[in-house]
Amino acid sequence: MELDLKIVDGKVVTSSGICDWGIGIKDGKIAVLGDGNFLPEAKRTIDASGKVVLPGGVDTHCHSGDPGFPYGFDNASKSAAIGGITTIIDMPIQIPLTTDVDTLNQKLNEISPKAFVDFALWATAMPENLAAIGPLADSGVCGFKFFMQGSVSGLTPRVDDGTLLEAFREVVRTGLVVGVHAESQEIIAHLEGKLKSEGREDPWAFIECHPIISELETVNRALFLAAQVGVKLHIFHCSIASGIDLINQARAAGQPVSVETCPHYLFLDESYLKTRGNYAKISPALRSKEEVEKLWQVLREGKIDNIASDHVAFTKEFKENMSIWDAAAGAPGIQTMIPLMLAEGVNKSKITLPRLAEVMSERASKYTGLYPRKGVIAVGADADFAIFDLKNETEITIEDQLELDFTLYEGMKAVYADKTIVRGEIVYENGQFNVNPGYGQFVKVDRPD
Numbered sequence: 001m002e003l004d005l006k007i008v009d010g011k012v013v014t015s016s017g018i019c020d021w022g023i024g025i026k027d028g029k030i031a032v033l034g035d036g037n038f039l040p041e042a043k044r045t046i047d048a049s050g051k052v053v054l055p056g057g058v059d060t061h062c063h064s065g066d067p068g069f070p071y072g073f074d075n076a077s078k079s080a081a082i083g084g085i086t087t088i089i090d091m092p093i094q095i096p097l098t099t100d101v102d103t104l105n106q107k108l109n110e111i112s113p114k115a116f117v118d119f120a121l122w123a124t125a126m127p128e129n130l131a132a133i134g135p136l137a138d139s140g141v142c143g144f145k146f147f148m149q150g151s152v153s154g155l156t157p158r159v160d161d162g163t164l165l166e167a168f169r170e171v172v173r174t175g176l177v178v179g180v181h182a183e184s185q186e187i188i189a190h191l192e193g194k195l196k197s198e199g200r201e202d203p204w205a206f207i208e209c210h211p212i213i214s215e216l217e218t219v220n221r222a223l224f225l226a227a228q229v230g231v232k233l234h235i236f237h238c239s240i241a242s243g244i245d246l247i248n249q250a251r252a253a254g255q256p257v258s259v260e261t262c263p264h265y266l267f268l269d270e271s272y273l274k275t276r277g278n279y280a281k282i283s284p285a286l287r288s289k290e291e292v293e294k295l296w297q298v299l300r301e302g303k304i305d306n307i308a309s310d311h312v313a314f315t316k317e318f319k320e321n322m323s324i325w326d327a328a329a330g331a332p333g334i335q336t337m338i339p340l341m342l343a344e345g346v347n348k349s350k351i352t353l354p355r356l357a358e359v360m361s362e363r364a365s366k367y368t369g370l371y372p373r374k375g376v377i378a379v380g381a382d383a384d385f386a387i388f389d390l391k392n393e394t395e396i397t398i399e400d401q402l403e404l405d406f407t408l409y410e411g412m413k414a415v416y417a418d419k420t421i422v423r424g425e426i427v428y429e430n431g432q433f434n435v436n437p438g439y440g441q442f443v444k445v446d447r448p449d
Helices: 073-082 101-114 127-138 161-174 185-197 204-208 212-229 241-252 263-267 272-280 289-300 337-346 353-367
Strands: 005-008 011-014 017-019 022-026 029-034 045-047 052-055 057-063 085-090 118-123 143-147 177-181 232-235 257-261 385-388 419-422 425-429
Touching: 011 353, 017 353, 052 353, 057 073, 057 337, 057 353, 073 085, 073 101, 073 419, 073 425, 085 385, 085 419, 101 118, 101 127, 127 161, 143 161, 161 177, 161 212, 177 212, 185 204, 185 212, 204 272, 212 232, 212 241, 241 257, 241 289, 257 353, 263 289, 263 337, 289 353, 337 353
Parallel strands: 005 045, 011 052, 057 085, 085 118, 118 143, 143 177, 177 232, 232 257
Antiparallel strands: 005 022, 011 017, 022 029, 052 385, 385 419, 419 425
């Protein structure tokens, strides 16, 4: 057998450890793992000496905004490749929302020609179309997202508990996962109304109306509702260690539940609302320095399933010259996620490489149904890798960010990918893209038996 590609002499990172494997690739799949000196001949060989080879990142939470918003999937996909992400799971938040098979196909037709890396899709549902959940599952979505607190300027209205419970009953029939944005509409709306009546428009008002209890109460409620139905539950962008403790208590009791956090909750804190103003408006809100340290601790303890970007490529026009209430919530981050975790995490001994491979790839692919095709370095899996030189730290600048005009991480350190490989093809290398848009494929998720 002649291989299409082999990678030799690198440090291959899995969730179990770091190995001196060579990797042989054939027809887009990992064909052989073993001593690099004894791999079959290959058409091309990558010498990864002095570098680490990670399983390609799986970003389970991306808002490309395509179609309908002025930022698009091409930007998200290329930015992902620069940061070592080989699979994006895009959210259903665009115009129109992904709420049935027609809108799913409309989105696929729009984004597929722009894809540089592979992608899967979340769907959602509204009270009037819960019957679309089954057909959407048959069409290959990975799961369903619901907002327990309204978001995105009314585009994604809050789903009340009755509708949520009914939706959970529909989703459990598909065997797929249901994910929730867990914040309390009642608590936040009450506090926001009070602060607005006092004339507050400053960024700190956003912190005051998004207290920890607003998230903790809703995580607890989501766990309770999901347990009554038996549906697999995922908690998106959890910002608080106490919420993660609740989730792990439920998991220990046998409930199928997973949880993610995001780089902004690990590298930023609430003081950024004072220094960066509207730019640092993110929902759930940024937390205290003490809460950030608690989050790192539960991450190291293995209590967090994955880190996801919650990327949205807002430009300054969505943030500037308006009150905190009118500014959009969210920020770009798909390009910097793994590079930050390497430079500010691994290189500063805050997380190990195997744990990083677990939360950036393996466990992300498991709860979304992409495993064992994605997120793992194993024979038979897709040949998705990101190769990094950990010594090659650079400072994040806005000039480095693809088609963005702001980043919350300017001045922090990053280790960007030397090479990003998707299904055996070197998509990104030394600052260049080597494939045409449309190379990335839709990864359909089969309904569990």
